[in-house]
Amino acid sequence: MIQASHLSMIYGKDFKAVDDMSFSIGKGEIVGFAGPNGAGKTTVIRMLTGILKPAGGSAVIGGYDIVKQPMEAKASFAYVSDNPDLLLQLTGLEYINFVADIYHVSEEDRKRRVPELAERFGILDSLKTRMREYSHGMRQKLMIIAALVHNPPAWILDEPMTGLDPSAAYELKQMMREHANAGNCVLFSTHVLEVAEKLCDHIIIMNHGHSLYQGTVEDLSAAHPGQDLEEIFLDMINYRSDDDGEEIK
Numbered sequence: 001m002i003q004a005s006h007l008s009m010i011y012g013k014d015f016k017a018v019d020d021m022s023f024s025i026g027k028g029e030i031v032g033f034a035g036p037n038g039a040g041k042t043t044v045i046r047m048l049t050g051i052l053k054p055a056g057g058s059a060v061i062g063g064y065d066i067v068k069q070p071m072e073a074k075a076s077f078a079y080v081s082d083n084p085d086l087l088l089q090l091t092g093l094e095y096i097n098f099v100a101d102i103y104h105v106s107e108e109d110r111k112r113r114v115p116e117l118a119e120r121f122g123i124l125d126s127l128k129t130r131m132r133e134y135s136h137g138m139r140q141k142l143m144i145i146a147a148l149v150h151n152p153p154a155w156i157l158d159e160p161m162t163g164l165d166p167s168a169a170y171e172l173k174q175m176m177r178e179h180a181n182a183g184n185c186v187l188f189s190t191h192v193l194e195v196a197e198k199l200c201d202h203i204i205i206m207n208h209g210h211s212l213y214q215g216t217v218e219d220l221s222a223a224h225p226g227q228d229l230e231e232i233f234l235d236m237i238n239y240r241s242d243d244d245g246e247e248i249k
Contacts, residue, residue, distance in 0.1 A: 001027055001154050001185040002048065002077075006057035009043050009209075017043045019209040020057070025154075025185045025202075030176055032196035032203045033189040036237055040209040041189045042082060045158050048187075049079045061154055075103065077154035078147040082162070084139035088132035092123065095131060096146045103150035110149065117145040120171045137163040144172065155179060157188035161195065173199055193229045207237045 002025040009018040018040045025031045033041050046052040048059045050066045050073065059066045062076030087095055093114070100110055118124040121141040131139055140163045148155070155176070161169050176186045176199065190196055196203050197217050205213040213220060213236065217229065224232045 001025055001062055002156070002187055003060040004044065004048060004057070005059075007044060007047050007054050007059060008056035009040075009047060009052060010055045016209050018047070021206070021209070021211055022057075023204055023211070023214055025187055027183045027185060028180050029201045030180045030186045030188075030199055032200035033187060033206070034191070034193065034196055034203055034233065035189075035206040035212075039207045039237075041206060042158055043209075044206075045079075045156060045187075045189060049077070049156055050074060062152075075150075076152055077156050078150070078152050080143050080147045080155075080157045080160050082158040084136065084143045084163070086143070088134075088139075089130065091128050091130050092118075092134070092142045092145075093127040095142060096127070096149055099146040100149050105150050109151075113149055113151065114145070117148060120175070121145060121168050135163075137165055137168070140164055141168055148175075153184045155184070155186040155188070157186070159189055159191070161190060161192060193233055197229050205233065205236055212236050 007021040064073035
C-alpha cells in the first residue's frame with residue numbers, strides 16, 4: 001500500500017538529508033519509523049505525501065505515484081503533520097468540514113464519523129470553539145480527526161502522539177490497530193520506543209538519512225541478546241554517555 005523506492009533528498013548544494021531510502025508497507029501492517037532528531041524521518045514522510053519532490057527515487061501510495069498521480073495518491077492516505085498550528089482562526093468543526101470538503105466526504109459520512117471520532121478523543125463539546133483557544137494537545141486531536149474523516153486506506157502520521165494525554169494516546173493506538181486489522185496500513189514516526197515495541201508489526205530505524213534496520217522488533221531483539229530496545233537503539237545510532245551524562249558520539 002505504501003512503497004518507497006530509492007528515495008533521496010538533497011538540501012542546499014550537497015547535504016543529503018535522505019540517501020537511497022527504500023521500504024514497503026503492506027495491508028494489515030503498522031510500521032513505526034524511529035530515529036533521532038535530524039535523522040530524516042520527516043523528510044521521508046514529506047516526500048511520501050507530496051509536500052517535497054524527491055531528488056531521486058519514487059513513492060507510491062495505494063498504487064499511485066505521488067509525483068505522477070498526485071491527486072489519486074493523496075486521496076489514498078491520511079496525513080498528520082508534526083505541526084498542529086494551522087488555520088487557528090477556524091473552529092474545530094469548521095476545520096474538519098474544510099478538510100472534508102477537499103476530500104468530497106458526504107454529509108451522511110460526516111454526521112456519522114465526526115461525532116464518533118470527536119467522542120473517542122474527548123473533544124466533542126469543543127468543536128465549535130476556535131482552535132486558537134485550544135491547547136496544543138487539543139489541536140493535535142483535531143488534526144487527527146480531520147485527517148481521518150475521509151477514512152482512507154493508508155495513514156501516514158508524523159509524531160502523532162506528541163501532546164496527547166494518556167487517554168487520547170491510548171485511543172489513537174487502538175484506532176491504528178483497528179485500521180490495520182481491517183486490511184489497511186499505518187506508518188507513523190515516533191521517539192517513544194515503547195510504543196513502537198508494543199504496537200508495530202515492523203520498525204524502520206534510520207539515522208543521517210540512511211536506513212539502519214528494517215524488520216520486526218522480535219528479530220532485532222534476538223540479534224542483540226541481553227539488551228532492551230532502548231539500548232539497542234542507542235547503540236545503532238552510535239550514542240554513548242560519559243559518567244557526567246554528556247553525550248559522546
